[in-house]
Amino acid sequence: MYTNQKAHQKNVIHMDPYEIIKEYYSESSSLYKCLILHSEKVAQKALSCAKNVDVDQTFIREAALMHDIGIYLTYAPKISCYGNLPYIFHGYLGMRLLEQKGLYRHAQVCVRHVGVGLTIEDIEERNLPLPKMDMQPETLEEQIICYADKFFSKSENNVEKTIDQILWELSHYNEKSIEKFMKWHQCFGVSVSKSKAP
Ligand SMILES: [Fe+2]
Numbered sequence: 001m002y003t004n005q006k007a008h009q010k011n012v013i014h015m016d017p018y019e020i021i022k023e024y025y026s027e028s029s030s031l032y033k034c035l036i037l038h039s040e041k042v043a044q045k046a047l048s049c050a051k052n053v054d055v056d057q058t059f060i061r062e063a064a065l066m067h068d069i070g071i072y073l074t075y076a077p078k079i080s081c082y083g084n085l086p087y088i089f090h091g092y093l094g095m096r097l098l099e100q101k102g103l104y105r106h107a108q109v110c111v112r113h114v115g116v117g118l119t120i121e122d123i124e125e126r127n128l129p130l131p132k133m134d135m136q137p138e139t140l141e142e143q144i145i146c147y148a149d150k151f152f153s154k155s156e157n158n159v160e161k162t163i164d165q166i167l168w169e170l171s172h173y174n175e176k177s178i179e180k181f182m183k184w185h186q187c188f189g190v191s192v193s194k195s196k197a198p
Helices: 005-010 017-022 030-050 057-066 069-073 087-100 104-111 120-125 140-149 163-170 175-188
Strands: none
Touching (some): 017 057, 030 069, 030 140, 057 140, 087 104
16 A cells, blocks of 8 residues: 655656556547546646646646546446456545555545545445545645546536535535535635526
8 A cells, every 4th residue: 555655745756647647448449538628627726726826837737637547447338448457446445556656645536536535434434346545635736536427427427516416416415525625616616607696
């Protein structure tokens, strides 16, 4: 498990995320196109949220582009993924792929972006088939990417969701998820679709 994040943050590694993605996805496949469209939308949104925040913008772009790199190993036929593992594994699998490349800081974004970040409690309560580890975003960069990702769904054509839609989806989990998202929304929520007045 990755334990030395601060040390790696000092040794910043930059690379071309598209080249890395192409190592695992055929450029002509519908899955590649779907992944790139989603990842670019998330990266764009994350960068707009990060505009007035003191964060590493280059890292945000790179990590947002690669946050879903693990999806091809999961089974989600709706978006042309025909791997063996449940879709909820995609963050963890993405982490493993990027760790193998020495991209430990980017790897943390993969594992910590699912939902609003899974806690060990979430994994146990929902009986999720995941390793029992804390998968919550910690750094501002991780939080911004996780927040931005909630606005776009690959299975819904990546049309930007409203806050109401996101809150409705999160309400299927628990109150804590809504609270966490709203906290991020207050910090990062710039130029987002407005909720309707009650
Ligand atoms: Fe995503």
